[in-house]
Amino acid sequence: MTHAFTQRLSCFARLGAQECGVLHDVLGESIRTFDTRHTLFVEHETPRTNYAIVDGWACRYKMLPDGRRQILSFLLPGDLCNANVLVPAEIDCSVSTLSSVTVAEIGHSRFSALIKAAPRLFHAFVRYALVHASIERERIVNVGRRHAPERMAHLFVETLLRLKCVGRASHDTFDMPATHADLADALGITAVHVSRTLQALRAGGMVELEKRRLSIIDVDRLEQLAMFDPRYLQLANDGMQDPASAAAQLIPGIGGDTSAIVPAQTFRQDG
Amino acid sequence: MTHAFTQRLSCFARLGAQECGVLHDVLGESIRTFDTRHTLFVEHETPRTNYAIVDGWACRYKMLPDGRRQILSFLLPGDLCNANVLVPAEIDCSVSTLSSVTVAEIGHSRFSALIKAAPRLFHAFVRYALVHASIERERIVNVGRRHAPERMAHLFVETLLRLKCVGRASHDTFDMPATHADLADALGITAVHVSRTLQALRAGGMVELEKRRLSIIDVDRLEQLAMFDPRYLQLANDGMQDPASAAAQLIPGIGGDTSAIVPAQTFRQDG
DNA sequence: CGATGCCTTGAGACTGTTCAAATTAGGTGG
C-alpha cells in the first residue's frame, strides 16, 4: 500500500520510481504513534523535526490567553505537521492530535537530503505548502462570511475531498475523530451550536454521523449550500506539465531530471 | 528615502549594500500607478508579473457567488501583491486597490535574476512569504474567535505596527483609505456594525478617525482588548543571526555570501 | 447645485451564545 504522504505529494508532481523509493525509505525510518490529545508542537517554538501523518487526525490551532481556541486546519493522513520545510523558523501555531495518530518522523537533515536527492520532491513540497496555505485562506472566508450550516457543509466537503485523495474515504464515508468541541473551534462557533447545526444537516438528509463515522449522503447539496469551489484544493493535477523545470525557472540550483516519470493520477473519484 | 519594499525586506535579512543596490535598481525600473478600486489580479489566473506596493493600500480577497466578500489581508506599502515568488502558480484570491496606489512592477524573470544575484534576497523573500501567511492565519483567529470590538482593535494594532515598520505611521496616526465596507469585509461583520463598533472604540478613548486618518489614542488598551501578541508579525528581527547559511542549510544551490552586512534595525519604535 | 458615495442612526428580527441540566457513550477496574 502506498504511503499516504507519497500519495499526497504525487498530487503536486509526477513522482518517478526513484523519488518514490527515496521517499519510501525516509518515511519508513522512524514510525511513531501518539495518543489522542497529545501536543506535537507549541506555538513559537522552532521545531527540530517534522511529522508526516500516516493515520489519524491532528490540528493546527492558536489559543487566546482567555482560553478561546481557533483551529486553523485539520491535519489528515498525508499531511505534514509543519508545512514550512524550506527554512528553519519558529512556528506560529500549536499542533495537537485529535485522535491517536501514527506519524513518520522526518528530521531536518533528512528533509534537506531528500530535496537535494530529488528535485521533483522539492517542487512537490513547495506546492504542498502553497496548497496548505490556500486551505487556510479558504478558512478565513469560511468563518468570516458563511453561516454556521454553510461553514459546516464546507468543512465536510473539503475534508471528504482531502481524504479521498489519500484513499481514506470510501463511499463518501470516513472516520471523523473530531469532537463537537473540535468542530466548534474549527468553525468559529460553540459546541452547542455544532450539535444543533449538525442536526439541521442531518434533518436535511445531507449527512449522517454515528460512532465517529461521518457519511456524506448528498455531496451535491452540501456543495451547493456551502458554495463550494474545489479549485483551492488543487486536486485536479493540472499545472504539473513541467514540474521540475518550472521550479528551476525561479529557484537557483534546482536542475530538472525528467527521467523515470510515471503517470500522475487524478484524484476525486471514489476510493 | 529608502524604498518601502527594501525597508520591509530588511526585516527578514541583513541586507548589504550590494543587495540593496540590486533591489533599488529593479524597483526603480517600472513604477506604475493604479486608480482606487482597480483589480490587479483575479482569482485563478496565473500572474505574469508582480507588484511591490510603494504607496497606498490594496487588499487580497475572495468573493462568494452571491456577492459576499471576505478580505484576507490588507496590502500596505512594502508589501508584495503576490507573496508566492518561488514557483509560477495560479493565485487563489483576487487583489484590488483600496486607494490610488503606486507600485513597482517586477516581472518574473526579474525576480529570478534578483534571487540568483543575491542569495540574501532569496532568504528575505521566503521569510516575507512566511510572515504574510502568518498574518493571514492570525486573521482566522480574528474572525473565528474574537468579537467585533476585539477584531477591530486587533486589525488596527496590526496595521499600525506594519505601517510603522515601513515608516508610514508617525505618532500612532496613519492614512486609512479603507471604507467601512472594506473594514467590514476584513472583519467578517457588516458595514453598519463597523460604524457602531468604531464609535464604541472612539467612545472608549482608544481611537479617533476623521478624514480618512486613523489615530490610535491608546495602543496599550487596544492591544489588551484584542489580546494582541505581536510575535506573529516577526518584527523583532530575531532569527536573523545567520540568514544566508540558514537558507543554504535546506535549499540546494544557495550559498552564503556574508560580506557587506549592514546592521539590521528593530522596528517598533515611533517613526 | 444636484448626484453620488459614504457614514450614521433606529427599530426589529435573527443567529448564535450562555448556562444548566439531562442523556448517552465509552473506558476501566473489579
Add this chain to the structure above:
DNA sequence: CCACCTAATTTGAACAGTCTCAAGGCATCG
C-alpha cells in the same frame, strides 16, 4: 459482564451580538 466514572452529546430557555432594512445626514465632485 457489571458498576462506575468520565467525556461527549443533546435539549431548553433566556440572552447577547450582530444583521437587515430603511431613512437621514454629510461630504465631495462634476
